[in-house]
Amino acid sequence: MEPSKRAQVRYKQAVLLMVILLVLAGLPACGGGSGKFLNLGPGPNNGMLNGQYAFSFFGSNPSLIIAAGSFTADGNGTITNGLEDVTVAGTTGQSLTFTGTYAIGSDGRGTALIKTSNGAATWQFTMLNGSHALLIRFDLGTVTASGALDKQDPTAFSARKLQANYVFGFSGIGTSRTNLSTAGLWTMDGAGNINNGLMDVSDETAGVLENSALSGTYTVASNGRGTATINSGYGTQNFVFYVVDATDLKFVETDGVPAVSGEVLEAAAPYTLASLNGGLAFTLGGTDHGAVPVAAGGVITADGKGNLSSGTLDLNDGGIASLGASIGGTYSFTGNGRGILNITNTALGNLQFALYPAQNHTIELVEVDVTAVMSGMAKAQTGSPFAASSLVGSFAANFTGILSSGGGTREEEDITGQLRADGAGNLTGTLDINTLATRTQGVSLSASTYTMPADGQGRGTATVNIPGATFTMQTYQIDANTVLFLDIDSFRILVGIMQKQQ
Structure with missing residues (x-):
């Protein structure tokens, strides 16, 4: 499994709990303009999707909906042998079969029209390569969700x-x-x-x-x-x-x-203190002690001896942003692969997480104190010191979360698409956006930018502008191929990722 794919897999756990907040406590949402008709397109890159793939997604309909499955793509726009197991909260899981058609454009953005044994569905996705894509459900008025698809090894x-x-x-x-x-x-x-x-x-x-x-x-x-x-x-x-x-x-x-x-x-071989030595980037999502939606992101340095220092934490707690808090802490490991991570001096207080390292040193986190209910991931950084020039090329992107339109509606929003970074602080690209009320295909960025401070720790900012909306974000660079995102707007709680296309 490719390192970039592993980063996306663990990032996704940070996203999942954020989407649950929509179902259980959520904030209202807004989206792009209404788009009832989809453009399947000529599919000049259909050959990128060729073989047997597994997929999963997590979202709302508007109840919690979770699913996983597999299918075969023929490289020419046809999907066969589809299997899907889907669970809607409160109901026993259902097994479906499906077929479909798909088209992938020159930028790696694709659309799939799915016909299941229980009705129709639409997927929008962005290919990193022939083995991996970031996926959203793209159904107007029925389902919105985020996930991924990965080529299988039979x-x-x-x-x-x-x-x-x-x-x-x-x-x-x-x-x-x-x-x-x-x-x-x-x-x-x-x-x-x-x-x-x-x-x-x-x-x-x-x-x-x-x-x-x-x-x-x-x-x-x-x-x-x-x-x-x-x-x-x-x-x-x-x-x-x-x-x-x-x-x-x-x-x-x-x-x-x-x-x-x-x-x-x-799993990784059991970690010791020396296994963590250098910078870590992380994102977290969940609810605070008052059951208010909260998301966080940051960077921190492990010294290989059980101490955490030089950390910076950004927090969006119910739309109230607390940025740039200096944090420290400690970490420890037992011999069975489980560890404990203590983070001090956050706006929520001192936090404690159980941690479980995967083979590629990605670390799964789940909070085990009573301060909040959060989970997420941390990933060892490589390639520092980071600068604007550290980010260049075309990237597949996925953002998921909840927003407030001020109108009292409550919806999830899921976004995928391509972002292009020029190494000088400018972003261009095209996004596909879905809420339960609206879906918009092919939204172009305008006057969008990113910055990376001189300290080289990988914590930066991004402003993504599309017609009718601006996303104000903190960014946390893992390496030249992967960046995590935290939206800090007062009307949006959202996390995301972008990964370099190959």
Whole structure:
């Protein structure tokens, strides 16, 4: 699995809980102009999507909706052999079949018209390369969601190929239908057993469950679709999953309540203090102690000895931005792959997270104090010191969150598209935007910019202008290929990512 893909996978966990806020506590939304008709286009790049792919998405209809599945693309605009497992909060998961057509433009932006056994759907997506794309549901008035699709490795479609230690991050709703975020680890033994597991749970209603033992079973069919049952201190949960490869599985719970989804990735070898030594970029999402939607992002430096310093945190708490707070803290690891991260001096107080490192040193975070209910990811930075010239080329982008139009409506907004950075602080590109009320295809940026301060730590700013809307953002650069985003507008709570196209 490519490093850029792994970054997107873990970033997505930060996004997931933010979208839940729409369903449970949300803020109203606004979008671009209404667009009832879609342009499938001539598809000069249809060959980019060729083979068997797994996908997942997370969003609203307007209840929480989570899904995962697979399909085959022929490289000429036709989709066959589609399978999809979808769960709407409060209802047991449903298995669907589908076919479809698609077209991909010269900039890597694509549209797919999907015909399922339960009705029609539309996807809008942006290709990074032939193996990975950022995806949104693009259905006017029915579903909006964000996710990703990844090319599958059919040689991994058996239980015996899943024989390793894995970490996971799941988000959704808990037994009381309020925010739930979990992270943990387990071992899959290649014979259908899940053991040596533990997880941390942050449930807005039930509270925190730390370091809970888990076990379970799993099966994998010859088409790459699997099932799993997980038993823990939180109860018994049933899942369907789709194998990307032996290191990456897309999970979706089928119980209805609770209902969570997320990615399972091969675990790193157990970390020591020295394993973290250098800059980290991170994003977080959830609710504060008053159940108000909150998102955060920042950078911080680990010294390889258990100390965190030179950190800067930005926070958007219910539309009130607190920017540039100096933060520090500590971190520690146990021998089983679980760690603890303490961040001090935030606007919310001191925060504590359980952390679980994946194989590529991406770190899954879930809050285990009672200050807030947040989860997210941290990623080791490479290529510093960062400057405006560190960001150049064409990037696939995805933004997801909730907005307030001032009219009292409450909707999620999901965006994908291409952004182009010129290395001198200017952004151009084209975005596709969906809310439950409006969808707009092919919105061009105008007079958009980004900055990177002279300290070289990778924390910068971006202003993205489109007709009728401006996104004011903080940015956190991981490397030359990947940047995380936090919107700091008073009427928007949104996080995002852009990854270089190849």
